[in-house]
Amino acid sequence: MDIYTLVTIAFLVAxxxxxxxxxxxxxxxEDHFVMSRSASxxxxxxxxxxxxxxxxxxxxxxxxITQLGPTRYTIQYGATMMMSLFLGxxxxxxxxxxxxxTISEFFTKRYEGKxxxxxxSVVIFLxxxxxxxxxxxxxxxxxxxxxxxxxxxxLIVILTLLTLFTTTGGMRSVVVTDTAMFIVIAASxxxxxxAIIVALGGxxxxxxxxxxxxxxxxxxxxxxxxxxxxxxxxxxNVLSCMLxxxxxxxxxRVSIAKSERELGKAMVYLAVxxxxxxxxxxxPFGFFPLFNSGVEPADAFxxxxxxxxxxxxxxxxxxxxxxxxxxxxxxxxxxxxxALSSSIMKDIFFPKMSSSSLLKLNxxxxxxxxxxxxxxxxxxxxxxxMYLDALLFANAMFAAWVPxxxxxxxxxxxxxxxxxxxIFLSVLVIIAVSVLRNNGKLPIWTPVNVIGLMVSTTxxxxxxxxxxxxxxxxxxxxxxxxxx
Amino acid sequence: xxxxxxxxxxxxxxxxxxxxxxxxxxxxxVKWPTIFYLTWVISPGIVGGLVFYNMDKKEVWxx
Numbered sequence: 277m278d279i280y281t282l283v284t285i286a287f288l289v290a291x292x293x294x295x296x297x298x299x300x301x302x303x304x305x306e307d308h309f310v311m312s313r314s315a316s317x318x319x320x321x322x323x324x325x326x327x328x329x330x331x332x333x334x335x336x337x338x339x340x341i342t343q344l345g346p347t348r349y350t351i352q353y354g355a356t357m358m359m360s361l362f363l364g365x366x367x368x369x370x371x372x373x374x375x376x377x378t379i380s381e382f383f384t385k386r387y388e389g390k391x392x393x394x395x396x397s398v399v400i401f402l403x404x405x406x407x408x409x410x411x412x413x414x415x416x417x418x419x420x421x422x423x424x425x426x427x428x429x430x431l432i433v434i435l436t437l438l439t440l441f442t443t444t445g446g447m448r449s450v451v452v453t454d455t456a457m458f459i460v461i462a463a464s465x466x467x468x469x470x471a472i473i474v475a476l477g478g479x480x481x482x483x484x485x486x487x488x489x490x491x492x493x494x495x496x497x498x499x500x501x502x503x504x505x506x507x508x509x510x511x512x513n514v515l516s517c518m519l520x521x522x523x524x525x526x527x528x529r530v531s532i533a534k535s536e537r538e539l540g541k542a543m544v545y546l547a548v549x550x551x552x553x554x555x556x557x558x559x560p561f562g563f564f565p566l567f568n569s570g571v572e573p574a575d576a577f578x579x580x581x582x583x584x585x586x587x588x589x590x591x592x593x594x595x596x597x598x599x600x601x602x603x604x605x606x607x608x609x610x611x612x613x614x615a616l617s618s619s620i621m622k623d624i625f626f627p628k629m630s631s632s633s634l635l636k637l638n639x640x641x642x643x644x645x646x647x648x649x650x651x652x653x654x655x656x657x658x659x660x661x662m663y664l665d666a667l668l669f670a671n672a673m674f675a676a677w678v679p680x681x682x683x684x685x686x687x688x689x690x691x692x693x694x695x696x697x698x699i700f701l702s703v704l705v706i707i708a709v710s711v712l713r714n715n716g717k718l719p720i721w722t723p724v725n726v727i728g729l730m731v732s733t734t735x736x737x738x739x740x741x742x743x744x745x746x747x748x749x750x751x752x753x754x755x756x757x758x759x760x
Numbered sequence: 761x762x763x764x765x766x767x768x769x770x771x772x773x774x775x776x777x778x779x780x781x782x783x784x785x786x787x788x789x790v791k792w793p794t795i796f797y798l799t800w801v802i803s804p805g806i807v808g809g810l811v812f813y814n815m816d817k818k819e820v821w822x823x
Binding site for chain 1: 794
């Protein structure tokens with residue numbers, strides 16, 4: 277067993293121990309779902325960055341940047357920061373005041389009838405599970421490249437570990453371990469990115485060499501034609517907005533904050549720290565082709581860890597990738613389980629279920645979702661390279677319900693019919709456009725999430741405008757009364 | 761409660777942006793795309809810090 281394996285296993289054991297230790301404080305459903313609304317800005321920032329980066333950020337993006345240039349895929353983080361601030365300093369304050377336990381609960385409180393609640397819950401469950409499959413696929417690339425583990429062994433180790441601490445500790449374990457993982461991820465970023473520039477003789481030398489052999493890295497679109505490059509930038513920026521503003525694993529962090537100010541503070545920390553982590557970690561991979569190392573782009577990160585830095589630093593960086601993967605998967609796992617147990621099974625089929633039974637059901641659902649992910653990813657037809665398709669599809673699904681949330685808290689006239697039509701129609705359009713794009717019937721640059729967002733937003737506005745409004749809405753009035 | 765917190769973080773982000781842009785201006789053969797990229801990614805920190813400072817000053821936070 278080499279130093280990389282040893283250090284990674286040591287970190288995994290440490291994360292598991294932290295998760296289990298913290299889980300001692302988890303007793304009630306509120307503890308399990310929203311950590312009793314006690315998170316400080318430090319923990320919210322830690323969990324948001326760790327969840328947002330994921331192994332897709334480390335392995336997927338370092339690989340893509342190596343092939344296409346550094347700015348095309350990292351420019352999306354500008355939209356991530358803008359949306360985080362919009363969420364934390366404006367929209368999130370209204371959601372915070374609603375004291376939500378789950379994101380689907382928003383639809384129950386804001387809109388009448390069960391249909392909109394069912395639609396939103398199904399979107400959450402599906403998108404979280406598909407997103408989890410995407411991140412598990414990239415994690416398998418890491419465990420295969422690093423330890424030589426087969427897909428099945430990687431899956432068993434990853435899913436067992438996560439199921440163990442997600443079932444026992446819920447949101448509290450996820451948030452505290454995420455924050456510990458964030459520290460390891462930040463350390464990895466500071467070690468690996470700069471190592472590439474240093475190995476090339478410093479920034480001046482690296483830029484001179486790049487200007488001779490890979491001048492495309494200085495262009496926004498990288499080495500793609502301008503139309504494809506710019507459409508991809510647009511799609512990735514919208515993807516980032518959807519991810520931050522619409523993904524349950526990130527938006528749910530609003531409910532764990534101990535106050536509105538702590539939530540706002542966390543988003544300011546995030547907006548300053550996250551770009552630094554991203555630029556320092558990922559941007560230097562644009563210079564990676566200068567090494568002429570002959571390694572596959574997908575192996576660029578692991579190769580850098582093993583060849584450009586002392587082994588102990590490389591080992592910590594690889595542990596950082598595993599940390600990023602696990603933190604994201606655990607958040608997705610937790611949200612998918614909450615959607616299935618509370619928003620679908622309890623709210624729709626067993627509304628009189630007690631809190632203790634719900635807690636038990638949530639744990640069974642966590643295990644069930646792990647089994648679903650195992651069944652999908654171990655299927656030989658599912659290839660690791662499909663991670664980006666799964667990510668884009670899951671993300672496009674968020675576009676279906678974002679207008680129902682954002683217009684729901686800012687526009688009194690937004691009504692149930694608008695929300696129902698918006699969610700169901702855009703889900704159909706997103707599935708159809710994704711299938712047509714993957715079958716080559718639509719150009720590869722067709723931005724599915726942009727189309728989904730346009731359909732859901734216009735449907736929400738038009739249907740709400742032309743149907744009878746429900747202006748006597750106590751929840752809307754209550755969350756706006758407190759605003760100055 | 762430190763009411764200047766937002767201001768400190770805005771200045772921190774501004775410092776990072778200035779250092780990055782100066783580095784690009786000195787070394788890069790093609791400067792504007794990368795300067796635009798850095799501004800797009802880092803400037804939200806400046807905006808966020810200033811907005812937070814303003815919100816703190818006006819005490820808009822709900823109980």
